[in-house]
Amino acid sequence: MKKAINSDKSDIRKYIKKIRNAIPQEYSDMAQQTIFNRISHITGLAEKTHILCYVSYSSEVSTLRFIDEALHCNGKHIYVPRVEGNHIMNFYEIHDMSTGLVPGAYGIPEPVASATKFPDNVPDREALMIVPGLAFDADCNRIGYGGGFYDTYLAMHPDMLKVAVAFDCQIIDSCPDVEVTDIKPDIIVTEKRVIERR
Numbered sequence: 001m002k003k004a005i006n007s008d009k010s011d012i013r014k015y016i017k018k019i020r021n022a023i024p025q026e027y028s029d030m031a032q033q034t035i036f037n038r039i040s041h042i043t044g045l046a047e048k049t050h051i052l053c054y055v056s057y058s059s060e061v062s063t064l065r066f067i068d069e070a071l072h073c074n075g076k077h078i079y080v081p082r083v084e085g086n087h088i089m090n091f092y093e094i095h096d097m098s099t100g101l102v103p104g105a106y107g108i109p110e111p112v113a114s115a116t117k118f119p120d121n122v123p124d125r126e127a128l129m130i131v132p133g134l135a136f137d138a139d140c141n142r143i144g145y146g147g148g149f150y151d152t153y154l155a156m157h158p159d160m161l162k163v164a165v166a167f168d169c170q171i172i173d174s175c176p177d178v179e180v181t182d183i184k185p186d187i188i189v190t191e192k193r194v195i196e197r198r
């Protein structure tokens with residue numbers, strides 16, 4: 001079902017959370033696998049030495065298997081987000097899923113602050129970021145939970161490849177109230193399609 005285009009952002013957030021929470025586990029597992037298989041084929045993932053990826057929670061597209069597999073790839077560094085203030089998050093390296101994470105903001109597993117921060121001197125083109133979100137449209141606009149964390153972080157990394165992942169039901173006709181600070185992912189990958197930024 002498509003969402004009417006005149007809804008405001010907070011209605012869209014509520015609506016998408018509701019339909020995403022209703023996705024059966026079996027479908028969600030299948031979708032997650034399809035999405036990350038596609039990513040490994042289309043993004044040049046193999047050449048990226050630094051992967052920045054959210055740790056999934058609630059009914060988000062699961063990243064747990066992707067992270068675990070990436071942790072076992074020689075020569076790759078994996079970083080996950082830690083909320084550190086209003087609109088501020090940073091990415092820290094993890095080496096292990098079971099000991100590297102503790103419950104943080106919103107109950108999302110986060111790295112400890114003593115971990116290694118994603119270094120400033122890594123060129124953006126050597127990194128790939130997996131971006132979460134609630135709703136997206138065909139022009140690659142994105143609506144997240146509303147904290148402004150990704151827009152703020154990505155403003156500092158304009159050339160990093162940004163791959164958003166979502167269930168296909170999270171793609172809506174049009175994201176309303178797009179702001180100048182909103183940063184579009186380069187690619188959105190769902191279990192049914194790949195949308196590339198023009």
Ligand SMILES: Nc1nc2c(c(=O)[nH]1)N(C=O)[C@@H](CNc1ccc(C(=O)N[C@@H](CCC(=O)O)C(=O)O)cc1)CN2
Pocket residue numbers: 017054055056057058059060081082083089105106108132133144145146147148149150
């Ligand atoms: N997995 C994950 N980690 C992330 C983000 C994200 O979107 N997903 N973030 C992206 O910025 C930052 C955390 N920002 C967040 C801001 C608000 C809410 C929030 O309002 N959560 C709802 C529950 C939503 C649901 O059930 O789906 C809540 O607590 O009511 C969550 C995370 C950094 N880490």
Ligand SMILES: Nc1ncnc2c1ncn2[C@@H]1O[C@H](COP(=O)(O)OP(=O)(O)OP(=O)(O)O)[C@@H](O)[C@H]1O
Pocket residue numbers: 087133142143144145146147148149150151152153155181182
């Ligand atoms: N580059 C930035 N610097 C400072 N504040 C910003 C920046 N980008 C966005 N913000 C602030 O964050 C607020 C929330 O932004 P928005 O509604 O786009 O969040 P979102 O993309 O849904 O959330 P998230 O990025 O956390 O998933 C905006 O009102 C804006 O004031």
